[in-house]
Amino acid sequence: MSTDGFTTCLWFDGQAEEAADFYVSVFKNSRLGRVGRYTDAGPGPAGSVMVVEFEANGQKFVALNGGPQFTFSEAISFQIPCADQEEVDHYWNRLTEDGGEGGPCGWLKDRFGLSWQVFPARLIDMIGDPDPVKAARTTQAMYAMSKLDLAALEKAYAGE
Incomplete structure (x- = not known):
């Protein structure tokens, strides 16, 4: 190989x-x-x-x-861990332009039907926190979002 x-x-x-x-x-x-x-x-x-x-x-x-025989599905997606909200906004906006569509919890499909997960990299630490209350609050906030909002996720994590 x-x-x-x-x-x-x-x-x-x-x-x-x-x-x-x-x-x-x-x-x-x-x-x-x-x-x-x-x-x-x-x-x-x-x-x-x-x-x-x-x-x-x-x-x-x-x-x-290759032709119309096969199409993309959500079973395969590409993850984009972002450094900050500016990056989240950039990738979300670009990938949903011209016919793309947002989905739940940071998932989207671009205009070609390819699935992407656009999320702040810090989210992984927050939802994986050893404190189950912090992790649950953050996860619950994430479930209510389409495009992820880092400030709102951080507030949920902090219990604000």
Whole structure:
């Protein structure tokens, strides 16, 4: 196995290039890579985009135009632990723009149907606190939110 780690392949129905461009625009430390096109051998139209390599936040991906047979589900999601509310707002707003939709507890789907979890990194410490009362208050506050609000979570954690 290569020592370069894993590459995540994302299956699209004709939107691979658009999706790769979008994700590269959302995340720092991102870039587009090689583009592979279908040939006369098919199955897609000759010259159309088959795959696009890209990196988003240093993670390697391939966007594949595989057709309508498969779609994304919430069974797979990407987590974005954020340093502060500004980062939460940035990723939430960018990933829900142009047809994306917010879900409960920091989950969202982007316009391509891919699921993301956008949360303040500190949340993991708060809901995992050894004090079950603090953890429960924080978890209960989180359950009431769509986009997560770090200040409100910290108040719940503190019992305010």
